[in-house]
Amino acid sequence: MNHLKTTAAAVIATLCATAASAEGCTIGISMKTLDAPYFAAQDVAARKRAEEIGCTPISADAGNDLNKQVADVEDLVAQGVDALIINVRDSQGLVRAVNAAADAGVPVIAIDSSIDASANIVTLVQSSNTRNGMLVGQWLADETDGQDLKIALLSGDQGNEVGQERRLGVLAGLIEGQLKNGGKASYEIVGQGWGGWGNEGGLTAMEDILTAHPDVNVVLGENDSMLLGARNALRAQGLEDKVLLVAAADGQKEALELIKTGEYGATGLNNPAQVAATAVDIAKGVIDGTMTDIPKITYTEPAVITQQNVDQYYNPEAVF
Amino acid sequence: MTTLTTNTDRPRQGDFVKRLPGLVHTLGPAIILLALLILATAMSDVFLSTRNVFNVLRQSAGIGLMSVGMLFVILTRGIDLSVGSVAALGSVIAAVWVQDYGTGIALGAAIAVGAGCGLLSGGLIAFLKLPPFVTTLAVMTIARGLALIASNGQPIRMGAAGEMITEFGVGRLGMVPYPVILMIAVFVAAGLVLKFTRFGRMVKAVGSNAEAVRLSGISISRYQISVYVISGALAALAGVVSTSRTGIGSATISVGAELDAIAAVVIGGASLLGGRGGAINTFIGVVILGVIANLMNLANVPGYHQQVFMGAIIIGAMLLQYGTSALKR
Numbered sequence: 001m002n003h004l005k006t007t008a009a010a011v012i013a014t015l016c017a018t019a020a021s022a023e024g025c026t027i028g029i030s031m032k033t034l035d036a037p038y039f040a041a042q043d044v045a046a047r048k049r050a051e052e053i054g055c056t057p058i059s060a061d062a063g064n065d066l067n068k069q070v071a072d073v074e075d076l077v078a079q080g081v082d083a084l085i086i087n088v089r090d091s092q093g094l095v096r097a098v099n100a101a102a103d104a105g106v107p108v109i110a111i112d113s114s115i116d117a118s119a120n121i122v123t124l125v126q127s128s129n130t131r132n133g134m135l136v137g138q139w140l141a142d143e144t145d146g147q148d149l150k151i152a153l154l155s156g157d158q159g160n161e162v163g164q165e166r167r168l169g170v171l172a173g174l175i176e177g178q179l180k181n182g183g184k185a186s187y188e189i190v191g192q193g194w195g196g197w198g199n200e201g202g203l204t205a206m207e208d209i210l211t212a213h214p215d216v217n218v219v220l221g222e223n224d225s226m227l228l229g230a231r232n233a234l235r236a237q238g239l240e241d242k243v244l245l246v247a248a249a250d251g252q253k254e255a256l257e258l259i260k261t262g263e264y265g266a267t268g269l270n271n272p273a274q275v276a277a278t279a280v281d282i283a284k285g286v287i288d289g290t291m292t293d294i295p296k297i298t299y300t301e302p303a304v305i306t307q308q309n310v311d312q313y314y315n316p317e318a319v320f
Numbered sequence: 321m322t323t324l325t326t327n328t329d330r331p332r333q334g335d336f337v338k339r340l341p342g343l344v345h346t347l348g349p350a351i352i353l354l355a356l357l358i359l360a361t362a363m364s365d366v367f368l369s370t371r372n373v374f375n376v377l378r379q380s381a382g383i384g385l386m387s388v389g390m391l392f393v394i395l396t397r398g399i400d401l402s403v404g405s406v407a408a409l410g411s412v413i414a415a416v417w418v419q420d421y422g423t424g425i426a427l428g429a430a431i432a433v434g435a436g437c438g439l440l441s442g443g444l445i446a447f448l449k450l451p452p453f454v455t456t457l458a459v460m461t462i463a464r465g466l467a468l469i470a471s472n473g474q475p476i477r478m479g480a481a482g483e484m485i486t487e488f489g490v491g492r493l494g495m496v497p498y499p500v501i502l503m504i505a506v507f508v509a510a511g512l513v514l515k516f517t518r519f520g521r522m523v524k525a526v527g528s529n530a531e532a533v534r535l536s537g538i539s540i541s542r543y544q545i546s547v548y549v550i551s552g553a554l555a556a557l558a559g560v561v562s563t564s565r566t567g568i569g570s571a572t573i574s575v576g577a578e579l580d581a582i583a584a585v586v587i588g589g590a591s592l593l594g595g596r597g598g599a600i601n602t603f604i605g606v607v608i609l610g611v612i613a614n615l616m617n618l619a620n621v622p623g624y625h626q627q628v629f630m631g632a633i634i635i636g637a638m639l640l641q642y643g644t645s646a647l648k649r
Contacts (some may be wrong), residue, residue, distance in 0.1 A: 034624065058620045066573050067562050068613075071379040075617035078372040079364070092477050093566040096490065 025083075025287050027280060028076035028106075029059035032069060032089035032113065038250070038272050039087065041320035042111070045273030046085060049280040066093045073097040077104050083283035084108045085276075088115050095119045107286045109279045112272075122286055123294045125279045129162060131302035132268030133169015133248050134176070139266050139304045140246050141177025144218070149187035152209045154221040154230055156197040163222045166248035166268075170220060190216060195226035202226030206233035214239075221247045224255035224267055231264070251305055256314045259307055269303035269313065272320055349588050349604040352637050356611050364618040372614070374497055378565075380610035381499035382407065382574070384603070385558040386581040387588075388510045389438075389551030391602045394585050395514075396547050397527040397594025398445065398452040403555035404577035405463035406437045408570065410556025412467045414485065415476040415569025423484045427560060434556020435549045437463050442548030446541035456548075460578070467571035476569040489564030499561050504603075506554065511599035523547060527594025584609050587637045608637065 027050045034040050043059055050057035060076060062069035069089050074097065076084055084106050088094040095116050098108050102120040110124040156163040178185040190213040193205025202225065210216065210233060219234070221227030224247045234240045240263070247255065249270035258264035278300055285291030305313050360367040386403045393400045410430040418426035441459045444450045478485060488498045514520035525533050526543045533540050558577075563569050588605030590597025612633050616626040 058617075059622070060617050061624070061626070064572075065575065066566060066570055067379075067382060070565060071375075071613070072617060074375045074379065075372075075614055078369065078375055079366055079618055090475050090566075090568065090570065092475050093568045093570060096486070096565070096567050100490075 025055040025284065026079075026081045027055050027057050027283050028073075028079070028081035028084040029057055030062065030069060030072045030076060030084065030086040031059060032062050032087050033064040034061045035064070037320045041318065042087065042272035042276045046276035046280055049277040053280070053284050055280070055284060062089055064089060066090050069094060070097045073101055077101045077106055081106060082287045085111055085279045085283060086115075087111050088113045091116050107283065109283055109286075111275050111279045121296075123282060123296060123298045125275050125282065125298045125300065127249075127268075127270045127275060128299040128302055129165035129249065129268075129270075130169040130172075131299065132270065132304070133166050133171075134173035135302055135304040136246060136248055136266055136268045137170040137173020137175070138177035138180075139173075139306060140170070140218070140220075140244075141174050141181060143265065144244065145178075145181050147217070149218055150213065150216050151187055151189045151218045151220050152206065152213065152216045152230075153189050153192045154195045154202055154205055154219060154226045155192055156222050156226070157194060166222045167220065170246070170248045170268075195221075195229065197223055197225060199225050199229035202229030203233050204229075206230035207236075210234070210237060210239070216243060218244045218246060221245070222249070223247060224250050224252035227264075228252075228254055228258075231258075250320075251313060252320060253314070253316075253318050256305065256310055259305060259310045260314065262307055266304050266306045269305055271300070271313075273318075274300045345589060346601075348640050349601045349608065349637075352587070352640060353604050353608050353611070356608060356615070356633075360611060360615045360618070363615065367615070367618055370495065372618075374495065374500065376607070376610045376614045377500045377503070378497045379614070380606050381503040382558040382561050383577060383580045383584060383609065384503040384606045385506055385554045385561065386551075386577060387584040387602050387606050388506050388599070389547075389554035390578075390581040390585050391510065391588075391590060391597055391599065392523060392547040393452075393551050394582075394590050394592060395523050395527045395594060395597055396544055397530070397592075398544070398547065399456060399582070399592070400438075400441065400548060400551045400555075401453065401456040401578045402437060402441060402460040402463055403551060403558070403581055404574040405460045405467065406434050406552050406555040407559035407562065407574040407577060408572065409437070409463045409467040409470070410434045410559030411563045411573055412471040412476060412559075412569040412571055413556075414560045414563050415478050415482065416470060418478055418485060419481045422481070426485075430556045430560050431553050434559075435553040437556075438548040438550065438552025439545065441552070442545035445548065446544040464571070471569060471571045473571060478563070478567060478569070482563075482567065485560070485564045486567050489561070489566075499564070502557075502561070507599050507603045514599060519543070519546070524595050528596070580609060583634055587634065 029043060029046050031039055031043050034043055047057040047059060058076060058081060060072035062072055066089050084101055086108060088110060091114050095118055098119045098121060101108055108121045110121050112126060114124065115121060153167060174187060175185045191209045193209050195201035195205040219227060219230050227245050227247045231240060231245060234243050244265045246265045247267040249268045251267050251269045251271055255264055255267050282291060282294060366372055389403065390400055413433050414426045414430040417429050437459055441456050444455045445452050491498050493501055522543050526540045530540055562573050584605035585597060585602050587608055588601035612630055616629060621629060
């Protein structure tokens with residue numbers, strides 16, 4: 001019996017230390033996963049912003065498990081949260097749980113990952129891949145005015161809509177920029193490599209493209225991570241000074257450091273913290289009743305990060 | 321306990337002290353659950369609300385169904401690592417088939433495919449004497465692969481055709497959600513089978529002393545195969561329950577669920593060496609895991625810490641189980 005008493009006492013002591021008091025405005029945060037820096041940063045930012053504006057954040061990590069996230073939503077609602085912010089694991093699979101929360105009177109704000117139109121949400125907060133891409137493309141047009149572009153494209157994975165939005169956004173911006181600058185547009189995409197969004201995948205894909213097309217002068221990546229990997233492939237062949245690196249997203253810390261030193265062209269701002277903070281502010285507004293007529297999709301302000309403005313975005317302490 | 325101050329008192333007290341470890345062992349899971357319930361009630365004032373209690377039970381339904389199958393397998397001294405993947409396969413099959421063939425056939429197909437996976441594992445283990453651990457590990461990756469193939473890696477939305485299935489996931493009989501009724505019915509059936517049927521006694525006997533069973537002229541293969549078939553069928557059913565709650569069939573659900581099912585069975589006092597374990601205590605094991613997960617959310621324990629707490633509490637429960645049986649020796 002003593003075993004039990006001591007175990008229970010220890011558990012009570014440790015758990016109570018982390019238990020939060022639920023007074024005033026409580027905001028539930030249901031994250032599909034925390035196993036990537038992007039999502040960890042988003043969770044941290046949402047909690048921080050909630051505390052800044054006097055709310056109590058309660059967050060739950062679904063560990064990429066759809067059933068766990070459904071349970072998380074139910075638990076948060078049972079706990080009496082005043083609003084729920086959710087980054088869904090699956091655009092269809094969470095609809096019922098989200099609607100049940102809404103029926104229970106909890107306003108739901110989706111972030112980042114799109115959720116099916118049948119979900120009863122207040123709004124979806126995203127950074128706009130298309131609008132970010134346009135800005136990146138226009139910057140690229142200005143930067144390479146008068147040059148023949150031979151672009152190596154590094155994509156994430158097949159059939160990914162986000163990747164598609166990102167590359168098409170940049171290419172649309174590039175055409176628009178070239179038309180504005182010279183009344184005509186031309187570029188060549190020498191190949192599309194699939195890097196699986198990661199560093200290593202970007203490296204391998206870049207090596208393959210370089211073998212076939214050593215005359216590449218621009219690498220366009222659908223995220224920073226792949227482009228950082230590709231940079232190693234370029235360095236191995238001594239090409240890093242001849243090739244301009246441009247990413248459609250995200251503004252990862254390592255990329256910003258290189259942008260600062262001029263070794264990396266530009267990237268689009270897809271700041272997990274900005275998305276999270278915007279969602280928290282909307283949640284607070286809805287709880288207080290000060291915010292009405294919110295559009296179904298809320299885009300964060302688009303931006304291209306270049307050497308000129310990088311200091312504004314670079315945060316050495318950032319998680320992401 | 322009534323204490324009589326007579327001479328006969330002494331040996332009796334000695335008996336009781338001797339029996340104490342065994343008693344703690346049988347009641348251990350219930351004691352742990354009780355402690356957890358007290359802790360949870362103290363920490364969160366919404367814990368005991370009707371809504372939350374049924375939330376916990378409904379969230380446990382999937383693991384509960386898998387745990388019943390796992391209990392049968394573990395009683396024969398086996399292990400079934402494929403249940404999470406088979407659940408995903410069942411979920412996908414149900415969601416795909418319901419659109420073309422209707423609810424009845426879709427459910428039947430899902431459960432039959434699950435049972436088929438069990439038949440494969442059980443057959444290999446019983447006839448070819450392959451070790452259960454590796455055999456079911458192989459079936460685990462096969463089932464996950466089949467689920468990905470059948471769904472093309474995309475979540476399958478059932479749409480209007482799946483209305484009956486989704487109604488099951490959200491509906492209630494009186495206050496009690498249907499998935500909870502299903503889980504409890506399966507536990508009751510398992511308890512009755514284990515306690516009162518020849519099949520149940522033989523399953524335990526195969527686990528505790530396979531040699532004796534064989535020497536008495538009874539074929540053990542039949543029982544070995546049966547338990548894996550039961551486990552596969554119930555795992556697929558667990559997948560269908562997931563589909564009923566989310567409205568989609570997904571090949572990526574229940575990753576690692578086999579570990580939860582094994583944990584529930586073992587916390588419930590079953591021995592991985594076979595022969596020992598029961599339905600009631602397994603049910604308590606399932607509820608313990610459900611309460612811990614729920615409590616973490618209610619108590620706002622940060623995500624990364626949850627996994628550490630979960631493991632620590634499971635170790636605590638195991639110490640109570642095995643610590644007391646060590647005392648016995």
